[in-house]
Amino acid sequence: MTGKERILKALQVQEPDLIPMMELMIDKKVKDAILPNSTYEEFMDYLDMDAAVVVDRTVEKFEALDEAKGIVRDQWGTIRQFGKEATSHPIQSAIQSEKDLDSYNPPDPDLEFRYGVLKSFVKRFKGHRAVVASVTDVFTICQAIRGTEQYFIDYIENPSLVDRLNEIVLKYNLKYIRNCLEIGADVIVISGDYAANEEPMMSPRHFKRYIFPPLKAMVSEVKNRGSYCIKHTDGNIWKLFDMIVESGIDGIHPLEPVAGMDIGEVKKKYGDRLCLMGNIDCGYTLSWGTLEEVRKEVKECIQRAAPGGGHIVASSNSIHSSVNPQNFLEMIKATREYGKYPLSV
Amino acid sequence: MMFDLKEISKRLLELNVSKVEQLTKEAINFGIPAQKILKEGLIPGMEQVGVLFKDGEIYIPEVLVAAKAMKSAMSLLQPLFNKESMKYLGKVAIVTVEGDLHDIGKNLVILMMQGIGFEVIDLGIDQPSEKIVEFVKQTDIQILGLSALLTTTMPKLRETIDALITAGVRERVKIMVGGAPVTQKYATEIGADAYAPNAGAAAEKAKTLIGYA
Numbered sequence: 001m002t003g004k005e006r007i008l009k010a011l012q013v014q015e016p017d018l019i020p021m022m023e024l025m026i027d028k029k030v031k032d033a034i035l036p037n038s039t040y041e042e043f044m045d046y047l048d049m050d051a052a053v054v055v056d057r058t059v060e061k062f063e064a065l066d067e068a069k070g071i072v073r074d075q076w077g078t079i080r081q082f083g084k085e086a087t088s089h090p091i092q093s094a095i096q097s098e099k100d101l102d103s104y105n106p107p108d109p110d111l112e113f114r115y116g117v118l119k120s121f122v123k124r125f126k127g128h129r130a131v132v133a134s135v136t137d138v139f140t141i142c143q144a145i146r147g148t149e150q151y152f153i154d155y156i157e158n159p160s161l162v163d164r165l166n167e168i169v170l171k172y173n174l175k176y177i178r179n180c181l182e183i184g185a186d187v188i189v190i191s192g193d194y195a196a197n198e199e200p201m202m203s204p205r206h207f208k209r210y211i212f213p214p215l216k217a218m219v220s221e222v223k224n225r226g227s228y229c230i231k232h233t234d235g236n237i238w239k240l241f242d243m244i245v246e247s248g249i250d251g252i253h254p255l256e257p258v259a260g261m262d263i264g265e266v267k268k269k270y271g272d273r274l275c276l277m278g279n280i281d282c283g284y285t286l287s288w289g290t291l292e293e294v295r296k297e298v299k300e301c302i303q304r305a306a307p308g309g310g311h312i313v314a315s316s317n318s319i320h321s322s323v324n325p326q327n328f329l330e331m332i333k334a335t336r337e338y339g340k341y342p343l344s345v
Numbered sequence: 346m347m348f349d350l351k352e353i354s355k356r357l358l359e360l361n362v363s364k365v366e367q368l369t370k371e372a373i374n375f376g377i378p379a380q381k382i383l384k385e386g387l388i389p390g391m392e393q394v395g396v397l398f399k400d401g402e403i404y405i406p407e408v409l410v411a412a413k414a415m416k417s418a419m420s421l422l423q424p425l426f427n428k429e430s431m432k433y434l435g436k437v438a439i440v441t442v443e444g445d446l447h448d449i450g451k452n453l454v455i456l457m458m459q460g461i462g463f464e465v466i467d468l469g470i471d472q473p474s475e476k477i478v479e480f481v482k483q484t485d486i487q488i489l490g491l492s493a494l495l496t497t498t499m500p501k502l503r504e505t506i507d508a509l510i511t512a513g514v515r516e517r518v519k520i521m522v523g524g525a526p527v528t529q530k531y532a533t534e535i536g537a538d539a540y541a542p543n544a545g546a547a548a549e550k551a552k553t554l555i556g557y558a
Contacts, residue, residue, distance in 0.1 A: 083471060089448070148449050152406040153413065156360060196450065197525060198542055199401045206406060234525075239401075258526070283496045283526050322497040 003050030004186055007130035011187065011228045011250040011275045013310035019302060019339030020050035021332060022277065024134065024189065024232060024253070025318035033325040041124055047332060050312075051130035054118045056176075056191065061113060075107040078144045093147035098161045106168050109175035115183055122184035133185035134232075135176055137192025138169045138214040145169070155206050162210055170214045177221050187228045189253070190218060194244075195235025197259045207240050212247065219248040230277060234317065235259045241270070251275035254316045258283055264304035276305045277312040280331055286315055287322045291330045298334035303345050313339065348375045350386035357390030357414050360407060365414040369421050379425035380432060384462070387418055391460030392548075398457075399545030405453065408544070412456040433464040435555045439490040440468035440477060441524075442501035451492050453544035454523065461548050463488075474501070474508035481514045487555050490547070491537075492524040499526055503535040510536075519554040523547060 001009070006020035031043050044052045062072035062080070070082035077094030095101060121131045142165050143151045154162050177188055194200050200207065215231070222229040230251035231244060236259040244252070252270075255261035255278040263279050278301075280286060285297050298313065305311040313335045319328055338345045350372065356364040365387075372382045394411045397403040437458055441451055448470065458465050468480065481489060491506075493499045502522055509515040522537040532540035539554055541547035 149409055149452065153409050155406040156410050196543070199404065201405045201449075203404045203406075206404070258528070287496055320495070320497060322495075 002127065003048070003129040004125075004127060004131075006050050007132075007187065007312065008228065010310060010312050011230070013271075013273060013275055013308070015309035015341040017341060019306050019311055019313055019335060019341070020130075021313045021335055022049065022051040022053065022130070022132065023314055023319050024053050024191070025055070025320070027319060027321040027323070029321045030319050030323050030325050030328060034329065041121065044125070044129060049129065051132050051187070052121050052125050053132040053134060053189070054121055054185075056134045056136045074144070076141060076145050077104070090144050090147070093150065094145045095161075095165065098158065098164075101161065101164050101168075104168065106172050109172050109179060114176070115179060118180060118183050118185060126184055130186045131184060132187045132189055132230075133180040134189040134191050135173055135180070135218070137190050137211075138166055138173060138218070139194070139211045140192030141169045141173075142166065152202070155202065155210060159209075166210065166214050170217055173214075173218055174221050177218060178225070181222070181225050181227055185227070187230060188222045189230045189232055190215070190249075191232045193234040194240060195233060195237045195259065197256075198236055200235070200237060200240050204239050204243070208243060212243050215244070216247040223248050230275070236261065241266075245270055245274060249274070251277050251312065253312075254278040254314055256316050257281050258316070263301060267305050267307075267310075271305075271308070271310055275310045275312060277314045278305075279316045280313065282315040282317050282320060282323055286319070286327045286331065287324060289324075289327060291327065294327050294330045295334045298331055299338050299345055302335070302338050302343070306339065306341075306343060309341070348372055348377060350377070350382060351389070353382070353386035353418070354390030354393070357387065357411055358393055360410045360414065362410065362414040362417055366417050366421065369418040373421065373425065378430075379422040380430060383419075383422060387415055388460070388462050391415055391457070395457050395461065395545035395548045397545070399543055399549070405449070408453060408456070412460060415456075415460050434462035434552065434557070435487045436464045436466070436485060437488040437490060437551060438466040438468050438480065438484070438486045439492070440472045441470040441492045441494065442474075442477075442505055443471055443493070443498040450494075450524065450544070454490065454492075454541075454547045457544040457548040458551055461552065463548075463551060474505040477505050478508050478512045478514065481509060481518055482512065486518060488521060488551055489518045490521045490523070490551075492522070493527060494524050496526045499524075499531065502527070502531075502537070506536050521547065521550060521554070 001017045006016040009016035010020050035043050035046050062074055065071045065073055073079050078090045079092035080088035081091050082088045118133055125131050219229050228250045230253055231249045232253045234256055255263050255266055280297055285293055353368045398408050439455055455465050455467055491502050493502050519538040521539045522532045523541050529540045539550045541550045
């Protein structure tokens with residue numbers, strides 16, 4: 001089977017020949033330690049990964065405001081600052097009051113630069129490795145546009161602002177998804193965290209009112225075009241899980257162990273209709289653990305999540321800069337060894 | 346006619362910002378001392394907010410609106426306090442040791458601690474251990490709260506505590522740690538005095554650390 005076939009079989013909750021693997025993000029430091037001076041595409045071929053993932057390029061084109069301090073304006077109008085890690089944090093929101101919405105210009109989803117990398121992935125990997133395009137959840141984009149704290153306060157004090165903002169961002173995301181699928185993406189991942197380690201950030205009532213409808217609309221867009229959809233969210237999502245599944249997703253990622261998302265428990269409850277992508281701990285095991293600890297965790301993860309299909313092995317978040325490259329390689333090796341169907345572990 | 350300060354707490358828990366403001370103004374007009382309005386009217390409400398949040402009964406939006414009500418009432422009370430009569434529970438400094446993706450968690454801790462009566466100094470993000478050591482040397486804070494948001498930046502927590510030991514000032518403060526990748530196990534390992542998994546628990550822990558039940 002090709003990597004693409006494996007990924008799609010897993011998303012259909014069926015058994016392929018081998019449990020597939022996918023990572024949403026691999027830090028350059030880890031890549032360069034394993035295959036120096038390689039491109040991401042070369043690295044995917046070298047590792048023979050079943051999927052290649054393109055991150056959401058929407059915010060990527062920044063307008064530099066202060067090069068020395070790393071301050072930029074993103075596509076949505078939020079002012080951000082870059083620190084030492086690869087990501088930035090917002091320092092001034094684009095929408096300061098509801099009135100700002102009247103003259104707000106959202107970014108254009110059809111701009112070519114958004115799809116350059118996706119197009120080259122499709123050209124290189126199509127039919128062989130699954131080409132996966134990531135789009136950012138409406139919830140996450142709205143937080144950045146409005147400011148996280150003010151956005152949460154809007155849930156209670158200004159529902160109409162939330163609704164209007166949701167509509168603007170959803171319109172962008174639907175077109176972005178449509179474009180990605182037309183270009184040839186096989187799978188769409190919707191990124192954006194709903195929860196912290198212990199609890200969701202918002203009540204189930206607020207999730208149902210403000211987050212579920214746009215999520216469902218985006219998932220429907222993917223499903224209606226015959227494609228597959230994975231939802232990524234960190235944290236303890238148990239209280240929201242029924243609703244998340246109800247949106248129609250095919251898979252969930254990453255099921256963080258530190259947040260009480262036991263993959264065996266999730267398999268019991270949703271495993272008949274949901275593909276589980278995860279959940280090898282990248283906080284300790286992949287970063288500071290021994291090779292033996294990595295192997296043990298991969299084996300246990302497969303034992304609990306893989307029977308009957310519907311499992312994609314992945315880290316519990318990403319292969320970030322503190323992940324030990326040798327541990328990452330061991331994770332791949334162990335998956336290939338223990339992950340043959342029919343399962344013998 | 347007695348003014349029932351408990352009404353203010355009740356309205357705060359109902360997230361009724363304007364009612365909290367109105368009742369605070371009325372209490373002031375009644376001649377009730379600002380410290381008493383704060384201690385018996387506002388703080389019990391915020392303490393309950395912390396407990397409900399810790400227990401997963403309310404969530405971030407509710408906590409933020411409650412904090413907004415608290416801040417609004419505080420701005421009415423502030424002119425009535427002078428340095429001498431404002432009795433804080435204690436003094437806390439909060440800092441993120443390195444990097445920052447978002448500071449919602451840390452900001453919630455600051456809001457909750459202020460809400461229950463602490464004086465809180467926000468030292469910001471990306472602070473090297475030398476700066477933190479200097480700050481501890483020069484101030485009279487009782488609690489130092491350190492946060493790390495990524496696995497990658499967690500070692501900085503240990504580094505900061507070790508730097509405080511080397512400088513001979515570790516004993517001056519109680520150290521609390523937190524952040525998504527941080528665990529009680531790690532906190533114990535690096536010699537922190539306390540760990541809290543969320544803002545409500547953090548505020549409660551801070552109280553016990555300085556000797557209140």
